Amino acid sequence: MKRPVIRVSFTTRPSGRRRHALGGSAREVREVEPLRPGDPAEIGGYPVLARLGAGGMGQVYLGISAGKRHVALKMIHDGLDAPDALARFRREVATAERVRSRYAASMVAAGLSVPPYWLATEHVPGPTLRQAVERHGPLPPSLCLSLLAALTRGLAEIHGQGVQHRDLKPGNVILAPDGPKLIDFGIARGSDQTQITRTGAWAGTPGYVAPEVIREQDQSFAADVFSLAGTVAFAATGRPPFGRGPVEALLHRTLTGDIDVAGVEPRLASLIRMCAEKDPRRRVQLPRLLELTADAVPPAADPAYRAVAGTGEHLPRDRAEAVTMGLAPAAPRRSRLLLPILAAGGVGAVAVAVALVVQYAPFGNRANGGTPSHQAGAHSSTPSGAGAGGSGTPPSATTPANGVPPDDFLVQALDDHFQNVKWQGPDKPCSPTSRTEPGAPDGLQTSAPRSTSEVKAGGTTTLSARFKYERPSPYYVAAQVRQPASMTGSDSDGVVTSGPKLLPTDGTYADFTFPSDFKRKKPAELVKGDYTVIWLHVRPNGDAYYLGCDGFTVG
Structure with a gap:
């Protein structure tokens, strides 16, 4: 008799990490990372100094201009040369080019004639609003009012240029020394640009996206005002504006519940509620909001702002300094x-x-x-750290020509919560919530046993994953299994990881057998207790990113 399973479905969307993000990128990234084998030495004539993170369609690098100006270089991913992907990237470039505001990261240059395609924007120093709140807690009411006023002016300026942001949230606001800046125009759209998102889909982040966008895909400038409400509410409370939990729960609360302003100073709470009206026709308009916040102090003049926006980040001034700092490899010496x-x-x-x-x-x-050095579906033979959160040795090979990722992939944890993600039980979300890969396909479904009677100690079980709505190809997935606490000891960290497997394109599941598909120095085995299953997308260059979480209990 076939074992019963519950298919858990959820949508992947970005949330945050303490790194650096810039206009055109979909990740919050504040800390530079060393370059990896296969990364370019220059893009469009700009020397590449370090990694800044990954956007929805490309890798983002720190570069330097001839005038010693730091820039963010977003290069489109290999393989994303489909017409719709190129159309999105071209629209992103066109949108970035038309946005001219002191409250937004400005475009510097772009290359769209021949691959690899790239976009350069100014590097904006400072933490994201999300990071500032996570580090310092809720911000003072006066500072929140100042941020509301500044972001209102920023939205008014870009709306005046015919551009809707469409993904305003704390992770897309940089607290630069001279004031907050809006970033990430990757899904922004001008009023004269055509819709590229497929029918039935909407753009935005659950918890911040407006109700009319969820219901009817009705994207308008008023939707940005709703997102502004959630952004400022988070700054004032330190809590997500519509709570935590599965995406479905966030969307339901957005449609039917009230925004969370419990404990917020009355005037600020009233302004937030005005921005968060369910009916966009009743939502406060930006000119009126500018009037209501006219007495706010400019953020850069507020000592509280300077305290949370300060950055002691030192960036390399050229390729040679990047090499000295360990961010870039030295030029290879010619063989004696x-x-x-x-x-x-x-x-x-x-x-x-x-x-x-x-x-x-x-x-x-x-x-x-x-x-061949890389084979699909082979077992990983790297130390456990390499597949368990980014602490292992980076892959030594460049991106293979055949697109097959290496076995010794490296997990790129996109936030500090990733290491602590844990399955909480059947019909419950994994906790804490961690950042998923930006731009991941929608509708990840996973399968694992749901009854303690289905799998016993010493036995085996099957773990499966697929995408319900999309058919990405080629797309490799791997599973990381976090075992019960009893499996953690001097010879094991309690984490085992499979090798990557190619996801079928016909909608069927990629299956992994535990423990045989999970190899380490000490063979994995099933013991009594709760297991957490972390699903990963493994890219051809050996970077692996979190997609979702599941789990099971061994009786």
Whole structure:
């Protein structure tokens, strides 16, 4: 008899991490990361100094202009050359180009003629509003009023240019030294631009998206005002404006419940409620909101703002300093063996050099013969840290030409909550909520046993995942299993990870057998207790990102 399973479905959307984000990026990223093998040394003539994170469609790098101005370089992902993906990226560039506001990150340049396609925007120093609240707690009422006034002016300016942001939230507000700036125009749209989002889908972040967008996909400037309400409510309370929980619960509260302003100073609470009216026709308009907040102090003049916006971040001023800081690799030295040969000149020298390269090339990288270094579905053989949250050794290979990710992938934890994500039981969400991969397909469904009688200690079980609505191809997934506390000890950290498997494109599930598909120094085994299953998307370059969580109990 086939075991019963419950299919858990949820939509992936970004939430936050303490790193750096800029206009055109979909991640909150404030700290630079070292470059990895395969990363470019320059993009569009801009030297690349470090990584800043990943957007919905591309990797974001820190670059430097000829005038020593730091820029954010977003380069579209390999393989995202489908017409709709290119259309989205071109629209993002067009939107960034038309936005001119002191309250928004400005565009610097773009390359759209030949791949790889890229977009450069100014680098905005400072934490996101989300990060500031997470570090310092709820902000003072006077500062929240100042932020409301400044963001209102920012929205009024970009709306005046015919652009709707469509994803205003705490993670998309940078607290720059001279005042807050709106970032991430990746899903923004001008009033004269055509709709690209497929029918039945809407753009935005649950908990901040307006009710009319959820119900009717009615995107208008008024929807940004609703998102502004949630953003300022979060700053004032430190709580999500419509609570926590599954996406479905957030959407239901957005449609039927009241925004959370419990304990907020009365005047500020009243302004937030005016922005959060369910009916967009009754929602306060920006000109009126500017009048109601006219007495607010400019944020940069407020000592409380300077206390939370201050940044001691030191960025490299050129590629050489990036190398010194350990952010960029040093230029490879020419082989001492080849130099005398090449100095001899002539065809014979070249022939000998080529023979030496072939003779001493890594066996797994040969074009013909031998065992390829990356195989789909193979078991991971890296230390447990490499697959357990980004603490292992980065993959040593560049992105393979065949698009198959390496077995020794590295999990890129997008926030500080990732390591603590834990399954809470059947019909309950995993907690705490962690950031999922930006731009991930919608409708992830997972399968795991739901009864303690279905799987016993010493036995096996099957874990499965698929996307219900989309058919991404090629798309590799892996599972990380966090075992009961009894499995944590001197010879095990209680975490085991599978190798990546190619997701079927016909809507069927990718299956992983536990424990046989999960290999470590000490073989995994089923014992009594609760297991958490973390689902990951493994990219061809060896980066793996969190997609969702599930779990099961062994009786």
